[in-house]
Amino acid sequence: MKKVLKIIVSIFLIIVITLAAFLYYTSKPLPQGEKGIKAEALTDKIQDAINQKAWDSTAAVAFTFMGNHHYLWDKKRNLVQVQWGDKKVIYNNQTFEGVAYKNDKKLNDTDKTEAIKTANDYFNNDSFWLIAPFKLRDAGTTRSIVMQDNREALMVTYASGGSTPGDSYVWLVDENYIPKAWRMWVSIIPVGGFETSWEDWKTFPNNLKIATTHKGLLDVKLTNVKTGQSIEAINNDINPFTTL
Known part of the structure; x- marks a missing residue:
């Protein structure tokens, strides 16, 4: 028994040491960027390439994340x-008021919350x-130019917003200023x-461009992406938000 325990402890230590070494040798420090005109100019080029104006005027979006989280969004x-498993939640993402169901049965207030x-x-x-490419100038963001692979890239830092504020992203773009990673x-x-890729860019109404595949340590796939000027237009003439 002691021998087996020693083997388990040894394997655990090897895993911990290997993981620590991986983190040490692969982790890179956050680059120091330069804010100002050049950063804002690169931001303009990215927004023009993906058609920020078309995104801003889009009223409704539908998509499925990794095949199991299904969304309808009245922007x-x-x-x-949001639908996943046996749950369906319909809510206002500013006030957090809404309704929730499990197997089509309404949840009580505690479970709903x-x-x-x-x-x-x-x-x-x-x-x-x-x-994310349409959120480069969200409130609470700062933008700066950093050098990556001997090319200028755009670093965006989020001081607030979402579930994990304080994160930084460095955007690598192609020759047409479309984000590639x-x-x-x-x-x-x-x-x-x-690093994670941004690829499989699709073109939607008004020349709006959205990436639907991301490859990295974990691959991310977005499917059933639709955009329009009303929920009914992208959801078979059905508006689920009448329940609110």
């Missing part, structure tokens, strides 16, 4: 429907993989500078 009225919190956490994370310095990932 103009801050209303969101928890379900809305879970749905909002999902929405903040999952939607960011869809719309970002490098992340975020609280939930212990490795600084971890």
Whole structure:
């Protein structure tokens, strides 16, 4: 028994040491950027390339995250429907008022509050993989130019907003200023500078461009992406928000 225990402890120590070494040798320090005209000019070019104006005027969005979180989002009225497993939550993501169901049965107030919190956490994370390039100038952000791979890149730091404020993202762009990857310095990932791609860009109404695939340590796929000027237009003439 002691021999088995020693083997288990040895394996555990090897795993810990290997992980610590991986983090030490792969993590990169947050780059120091230069704020000002050049950073704002690069931001303008990225926003023009993906058509920020079209995104700003889009009223409704639908998408599925990783095949199991399904969203309808009324952007103009801050209303969101989130479905996962046997749960469905319909709520206002500013006031957090709404309704929640499990197997199509309404939840009581306590369970509803928890379900809305879970749905909002999902929405903040999952939607960011869809719309992050359109949030370069959100309130509470700062932008700066950094050098990455001998090219200028845009670093955006979020001082507030979402579920994990304080994170920084460095955007790498192609020759047309379409984002091709970002490098992340975020609280939930212990490795600084971890890179994930932005690819499979699709074109939506008004020449709006949205990336639907991200490849990195974990691959992220967004499917069933739709945009429009009303929830009914992208949801078979059905508006679930009439229940609010």
